[in-house]
Every structure is written in structure tokens, then in C-alpha cells.
Amino acid sequence: MQIKACIFDLDGVIVDTAKYHYLAWKRLTDDLGIVFTESDNERLKGVSRMASLDIILQIGKVEVDISEKEEYARLKNSWYIDYINQMTPDEILPGALRFIRELKASNIRVALGSASKNTPLILERVRLNSVFDAVADGNNVHKAKPDPEVFLTAAGMVGVKPANCVVFEDAVAGIKAALNAGMKCVGIGSPEILTEAHIVVKGLDEMNLDRLHDMEKLFDNG
Ligand code: G6P
Ligand code: MG
Numbered sequence: 001m002q003i004k005a006c007i008f009d010l011d012g013v014i015v016d017t018a019k020y021h022y023l024a025w026k027r028l029t030d031d032l033g034i035v036f037t038e039s040d041n042e043r044l045k046g047v048s049r050m051a052s053l054d055i056i057l058q059i060g061k062v063e064v065d066i067s068e069k070e071e072y073a074r075l076k077n078s079w080y081i082d083y084i085n086q087m088t089p090d091e092i093l094p095g096a097l098r099f100i101r102e103l104k105a106s107n108i109r110v111a112l113g114s115a116s117k118n119t120p121l122i123l124e125r126v127r128l129n130s131v132f133d134a135v136a137d138g139n140n141v142h143k144a145k146p147d148p149e150v151f152l153t154a155a156g157m158v159g160v161k162p163a164n165c166v167v168f169e170d171a172v173a174g175i176k177a178a179l180n181a182g183m184k185c186v187g188i189g190s191p192e193i194l195t196e197a198h199i200v201v202k203g204l205d206e207m208n209l210d211r212l213h214d215m216e217k218l219f220d221n222g
Helices: 018-032 038-042 049-059 066-084 096-105 119-125 149-158 172-180 209-220
Strands: 005-008 109-113 134-136 165-169 184-188 199-201
Touching (some): 005 096, 005 149, 018 038, 018 066, 066 119, 096 109, 165 172, 165 209, 172 184
Parallel strands (some): 005 165, 184 199
């Protein structure tokens, strides 16, 4: 295969916002008397806001009607926004910006594919808003990962066929979405969890152009 575009998930790949999601959900679960741990938070990675709330209510065995659910989601998001409004460019994960610049310098298209509706705000806060050639996020995509819509939209925006795209993802649902899109997928995190990814690295600091080209050969050999 020839890699013509790299598509990055945002949360957990470019920035670590999982901790802010956790703090905001924790505030809600404390109010509701639900025991919610950091390991429960792992289940929310890559999952949309409403689906995350469903999982939390299920953990707490709490049943609420739709208008209460909307209010809880609104509250959580307002607390989450308070945290991300404090973000600075220092919070870009190691290696991410360097790798993106290397890709762009060698004419590989760079896109973002995230479920988050807060993507524009986060990109602005960490000053990455003019770095990506295309951004597909919770505002222009409606089907949640593992549906491939977010990655197919990103690929379409940069005009590259799925077979020439590599996705970088930290969530199991996101890896499934990449595979469902017919793309190659590099997992970011632990190989024990991200078993379906073609290759797993610890973070983008392990990536460079040479490694990417080695991966091209590996992908071809299955
Ligand atoms: C990402 C995160 C999820 C989050 C989702 C929606 O996929 O990994 O934890 O729930 O985005 O984010 P939002 O900012 O729209 O609430
Ligand atoms: Mg993620």
C-alpha cells in the first residue's frame, strides 16, 4: 500500500483530555451518588457523550427520563468545558506535532477524526486549529465509532481513498471504526487492549517517517 493520508483521533492521541472527561463525569456521579472509578472511565474512551452517560447510569443502576439525561449531559459538558478552557499548547502529547509536520513536509495529508463536539475548542486552545488539512468531528459526523463514518468523512475531505489511509487510535471502538472503513490502523496504547490494531505503539513519540514506511511494507504482508 501507499500511505497518502494519516487520520488522527484527538482524545488520547493528540491530547490527553480523558482526565478532564473523568473529572467532569466524576462531579456528576458524585452528585448522583454513583460510584465511578478511573477504570470505569476507560470504557468511555471514544464513546459519544450520550452513550457515555448511558454507561454511567447503567453502572449506578440509575433510571432517568430523557429530559433529565439531557440536563446531566449539559451539566457534565459545562464542567468539561471549564477544564478545556484552561488547556495550553504544552498539553499536546509528545511527538504529535513533530510527526504531523514530518508528514506534511512529505506531502502526506493529515486529518483529524474525533467523536468530540468540543474538537474546535480543544484545537484552538492547544493552537492546532490550522494544522490539519481536514477535521471530521462530532459536529459534522453523526454515527458514533465503531461506525466508519468519521474516518470516511475525513478521508473524503482530503480526497484520499480509504485503502491509502492509516488511522491512529487509542480506543477499541475507534480501531473497529478504522477497520470498518477499510483503513489500516495503528493503536496508541497497550497491545493487550488494542488487539485488533494492525500495529500498536505507545505514543506518537515512537513515530517518524521511516517507521511509517516500514509499516507500509508490514501492512502489505498482512
Ligand atoms: C471522544 C472521547 C470520549 C467523549 C467523546 C465525545 O471520543 O474519547 O470520551 O465522550 O469524544 O466528546 P464530547 O466533547 O463531544 O463530549
Ligand atoms: Mg481517543
